[in-house]
Amino acid sequence: MSNSVVEESPASKITEKITCYHCGQDCEDEILQKNGKNFCCYGCQTVYDILNENNLCEYYTYDTKPGLKHELVDNDAFAYLDEKGIKDKLLLFQSATFAKVEFYVPAIHCISCLWLLENLQRLCTGVLRSQVNFARKRVTIEFDPSQISLSTIAARMTSVGYAPLINLENSKSQKETHPLIAKLSVAGFAFGNIMLLSFPEYLGLDASEQYLQQLFSYLNIALSVPVLIYSSSDYFKNTWTSIQQKQINIDVPIAIGLAALFFRSTYDILFHIGPGYFDSFSGLVFFLLIGRWFQDKTYESLAFDRDYKSYFPLAIHKQIGVEWKPVVVYDLECGDVIKVRNIEVVPTDATLLSEQAYIDYSFVTGESKPVKANVGDLVYAGGRLLGEPVILEVQKKTSQSHLTSLWNNAVFQKPKESRYKKMIDKAARGFTWFVLFFSIATAVYWYYADSANMWLILTSVLIVACPCALALAAPFTYGNMLRVFGKHGFYLKNADVIERMAGINALVFDKTGTITQGAATVHFEGDLTQHELSCIKSLAASSVHPMSELIVKHLTMPAHWTVKNLIERPGKGIEGEVACLPLKIGSANFVGANALPDQTSSHVFVSVSGEVKGHFTITTALRNGIKQALVNMNALPVAMLSGDNESDKLRMKQVFPASAKLLFHQSPQDKMNFIQDWKAEGKQVMMLGDGLNDAGALKQSDVGISISDNAGVFTPACDGILQGSQLTNLALYLRLAKASTTILKAAFAISFFYNIISLSFAVTGYLTPLVAAILMPISSISVVGFSSIAVGVVSRSILKKSV
């Protein structure tokens, strides 16, 4: 299995290297020895100890080095599982002495895992039985709740390296059934038997054996009934809903074709007119269902890629030793201690370690009134912190799909409906009407020309004209493109964004954090004690603004003060109380100082207890390659909006083309107005900013991209997150977006071309319904194949030039 990565150990090349008995990784820093076995870390050794104590060392015999590198975790992390509400949600069944739970354990990867988890009763008394579903990585555990609690089981599993991933939303998994496969098997069964029973019909029978022919025909009817009622029920259901909604969809012609074929055949047989077309009918359903099954499978893999593979980089401050370091949220483990700053989003469910916090859950619930959380409370993923920074303990690994679903919450959708969906809907609807009238016309013609063949030809026309390849083209083209972008550090919210990107003809940049990055020089002028400076550092550390981060980096002294009454005013500054000192840092206006005449650098003023004490002078460095990136954009109107003073004007003039608009002293509202003006002029605007002061502008624009360097702020208002280092490739990405709409149009053209050719064969009576049913999935496959290959080729040729 491909999951068993741990078995591949570099140690096989260098024999002297000592590898861990548990996880098989190289023992680099330290080697722990026990019972003559080597371990790379204390975590791995603990797992071995636990297994050894319980006589479970067989674990190591089924698969060599089966363990995964194991970090020690706090066993209290699962205490919340014993709360009644949560327990009720998780347990599949419960009584006083018997309960059943199903856990999702992503760590399951080899035979040893299976063995250990199925011997869980030897590890924790009270567990009665456990069974692993290897394919779905799930363990069903039956236990006696009077002897063992749910949290103990979870903690025990975690202690041996199999932490269950608990998802409260859809925790009770339904038993998976495969209705499509069942329908397919019934249709296939009927198809095969009807073919056999139809043989005499084709080969000819003696007049004396006419009764046999009758018998076979009746058998055919009997075999076809389940095909009509069960196997093809989806088509009829969809038709019914489409009639109710007074909107025609692409299943309508198929349903009409199937019904026509079935009832005509039954009529023929019952009134001894002819043998009917039941072989065609059942074969048709069989191949249609195969096509649908293929389509479902491909959709599934696309959705999986999107949710689990192309994740965006979100960073959060994690405590490592005494330091706070930014880490990617997906590396967070249960028990990690993280710091969340003002307006940052809590990336995962966590308990509050600070005294109190105000959390805005509007991303999750739509309710914007902040909720107060006290120490020990569980704060849910997606909540946004308001006010002083707080410290949290992670309770759950971050779920990519959860964050993606937050991002796609309807609250943040741009008001515009997706154009391509509209286009497809319209095209499909128009096409369906066209097919219906066309087939009636064909039927009328054949009624007079050759009435015996009319029903078959009618059905062929209805089936072959089905525009299902049309519906597949867009999700596949854009889905593949999303993946290409994701690989290159550009994470888009959904497929609609690509389409809007293709129409972009104006760009607006924020300055700080977008055009500039990091600081060339920071120095402080003024009169402050070391203590006061350290307080200022604490205050600045609670903000995620690029300038605050530069100040924090500049001040080297330790600063572990708690900030109280923090208020951050976007575009102005921050104020708060640190160690009983009321502090303000920000623009001259905000702090109450006189602006400096010196316009060559940015200034951040500081006031202590209302008295202006001095200022930081910061010259920011230009982002690498930004000039080239802007040159590549030469054809488009460009603007730069900055909240700062004009200190950088000269430098910006050198960077931007002469035609660019450079505006300074812009408040967040000004930025929004500017974008609105440009949009009113008919421009389609892409805004690039830090996603913080610019949240409003990002939402206002057609496509809002937030630029993320190391530590990113998750702003659901944006449409995409671009890694700072990839900004230079922006022009290429825009071209790629344009190219993908061209590919989509080509796929549409292929689909139409295909339909027209096959229609002409069907109308002239050269195409049997059976061949039509086989051709239909092939047309879908060809369109899907074309769009996947085209996206691959085009993206490779365009991104070749990327830096």
Place this chain on the structure above:
Amino acid sequence: MTIIILLISISLTIAILFLGSFLWSMKSGQFDDTYGPSVRMLFEDKKEKKQEG
């Protein structure tokens, strides 16, 4: 030709039995996990040994 009627009824009955058993096996979850059972049968049952020792 009555033999043909007999044969067809037998073959159809058998085919329906097979279809039914396939549907049943699918509903009862036999195709949910196709890897687990193949290795589970290889595990040695050392439970008793442990209790003695």
